[in-house]
Amino acid sequence: MRINWPQRVFSQVLLMQLAVATGVTVLTTGLFLAPLGAQLDEEAMRRALAIAQTTASPEIAESLAASPPTPHGPVQRSAERVREATGAEYVVIMDGRGIRWSHTATDRIGRIVSTDPSGALAGHEVMEIDSGTLGRSARGKVPLRDGRGTVVGAVSVGLAYDGVRDRLFAAIPELLVYAGGALAAGALAAYLISRRLQRQTHDLAFSDIEALLTEREAMLHGIREGVVALDGTDRVRLINDEAQRLLGVGPEAVGRPLDEVLGAGRTADVLTGRVAGEDLLTVRGPRVLIANRMSTDDGGAVATLRDRTELEELGRELDSTRGLIDALRAQDHEHANRMHTLLGLLELEMYEEAAAFVTEVAGVHRATAEQFTERIHDPLLAALLVGKATVAAERAVVLRMAEGTLLPGRLVDSRPLVTVMGNLVDNALDAAAGSPGAFVEVSLYARGREVVLRVTDSGPGVPAGQRESIFTEGWSTKKLPAHGKRGLGLALVRRLAGREGGTVRVAEAAGGGAEFTVVLPEALAGEASAVRP
Numbered sequence: 001m002r003i004n005w006p007q008r009v010f011s012q013v014l015l016m017q018l019a020v021a022t023g024v025t026v027l028t029t030g031l032f033l034a035p036l037g038a039q040l041d042e043e044a045m046r047r048a049l050a051i052a053q054t055t056a057s058p059e060i061a062e063s064l065a066a067s068p069p070t071p072h073g074p075v076q077r078s079a080e081r082v083r084e085a086t087g088a089e090y091v092v093i094m095d096g097r098g099i100r101w102s103h104t105a106t107d108r109i110g111r112i113v114s115t116d117p118s119g120a121l122a123g124h125e126v127m128e129i130d131s132g133t134l135g136r137s138a139r140g141k142v143p144l145r146d147g148r149g150t151v152v153g154a155v156s157v158g159l160a161y162d163g164v165r166d167r168l169f170a171a172i173p174e175l176l177v178y179a180g181g182a183l184a185a186g187a188l189a190a191y192l193i194s195r196r197l198q199r200q201t202h203d204l205a206f207s208d209i210e211a212l213l214t215e216r217e218a219m220l221h222g223i224r225e226g227v228v229a230l231d232g233t234d235r236v237r238l239i240n241d242e243a244q245r246l247l248g249v250g251p252e253a254v255g256r257p258l259d260e261v262l263g264a265g266r267t268a269d270v271l272t273g274r275v276a277g278e279d280l281l282t283v284r285g286p287r288v289l290i291a292n293r294m295s296t297d298d299g300g301a302v303a304t305l306r307d308r309t310e311l312e313e314l315g316r317e318l319d320s321t322r323g324l325i326d327a328l329r330a331q332d333h334e335h336a337n338r339m340h341t342l343l344g345l346l347e348l349e350m351y352e353e354a355a356a357f358v359t360e361v362a363g364v365h366r367a368t369a370e371q372f373t374e375r376i377h378d379p380l381l382a383a384l385l386v387g388k389a390t391v392a393a394e395r396a397v398v399l400r401m402a403e404g405t406l407l408p409g410r411l412v413d414s415r416p417l418v419t420v421m422g423n424l425v426d427n428a429l430d431a432a433a434g435s436p437g438a439f440v441e442v443s444l445y446a447r448g449r450e451v452v453l454r455v456t457d458s459g460p461g462v463p464a465g466q467r468e469s470i471f472t473e474g475w476s477t478k479k480l481p482a483h484g485k486r487g488l489g490l491a492l493v494r495r496l497a498g499r500e501g502g503t504v505r506v507a508e509a510a511g512g513g514a515e516f517t518v519v520l521p522e523a524l525a526g527e528a529s530a531v532r533p
Helices: 009-057 056-068 074-086 162-201 208-221 241-247 259-261 268-270 307-346 351-375 379-392 412-434 489-499
Strands: 088-094 126-132 135-145 151-158 224-228 236-237 279-284 288-294 301-307 398-400 439-449 451-458 505-509 514-520
Touching: 009 074, 009 126, 009 151, 009 162, 056 074, 056 088, 056 135, 056 398, 074 088, 074 351, 126 151, 151 398, 151 439, 162 351, 241 301, 259 268, 268 288, 268 301, 279 489, 307 351, 351 379, 351 398, 351 514, 379 398, 379 412, 379 439, 412 439, 412 451, 412 489, 412 514, 489 505, 489 514
Parallel strands: 398 439
Antiparallel strands: 088 151, 126 135, 135 151, 224 236, 224 301, 279 288, 288 301, 439 451, 451 514, 505 514
């Protein structure tokens, strides 16, 4: 027959706790009762021995020597007085041959005792539980000595064993009351603990909890979002596979403080809640992340991470594309105006003026491109500045190179500096647009293998109190673009420069505006022959 055990955690835990409490109570009671019987036996034997020691006086020894063993003799009378005064079952006084001189049953006086008296007659004190003519008793036997110390007999005192057993049985009900009280207290505590457990587990069965844990593991390690769980002291309790990939950490991060795992920075501040908000931007290595944090009831928190690197790159490409479209639209109008001018000159048969006009227009664009390529020998950087010059012109901003600009060699890796320069020039164009005499000046030169980039604009500049916070992810004064996030450009500039071992700083330009300086050591493929003083 199959037993239908309860399935709920509450019921199973309650039954187990009750079983444990009952078992402990029964075991404790048994362990208490087991030595209690022996203790009562020991106490009874010692009491009998003490009575025998008191009875075995020299006066009794003299009476023993001076009178025969009779029911009304002085020895019997003394023994009976002792028995009645102490409540002993019997007090037997014997001579050296083991013949009784006193006994509760007077007809046995003058006969040899039923148990071996040799130990006491040899001068030893004896305690024992034994059976005799009066039944089982706790006995104490001592030698009887005369005034000279010679053993002339022995005294044997017995206490009814039924009395000892009755005392043991009398203690059991009281002991059971205490045991029952302890069991009731244990049962109540077990019930309260189980009720608390029931609330915490939402009255689920063990099978449900097992299924939930299995599903949780599968979900946490299968989703494409990073999940980091923290306890109340910001130690990592859980980190799934995606979070390990995004943060660049391993499973050994579990159990360690988050600040120790990630190091100081915005990412740790966001995940620990020192920076509050929703959809917070942070940069971890080469990745742009969106973080959200939710507190839990136990004082901890769960943070989710989404990789926004590709989306951010697409958003920047979209911004650049829109800027180019606007520039092309403006160039289209300018080109149409030039074509109309050229068409008018041709219709007026002013051929020389038309040729001069075409030469002038083409020469301006050629001169701009040659100006950059002659002074910047890295093709990617030169091409970037040529493109930015076109965009700047359409925004009524002059993009120019500073005096002394010269990059005489190729870079070890152009991509970091291309990204840094592109972000700084874009920010400078945004700041300078609309200002009187708007300009952006780029200075790029080498000191040995070190490359120094300086971008200056005619905008409003950066207040002294914000010159560090502008490099924080999410900081921006611009209107949100189509992809909904800003504040990553300068953060990426500092991150890229730091990854190359360089530095970025911002200061106020000589004529107002902002001046960003980037220093990248070991950036040139070979040491430059020309060095800017």
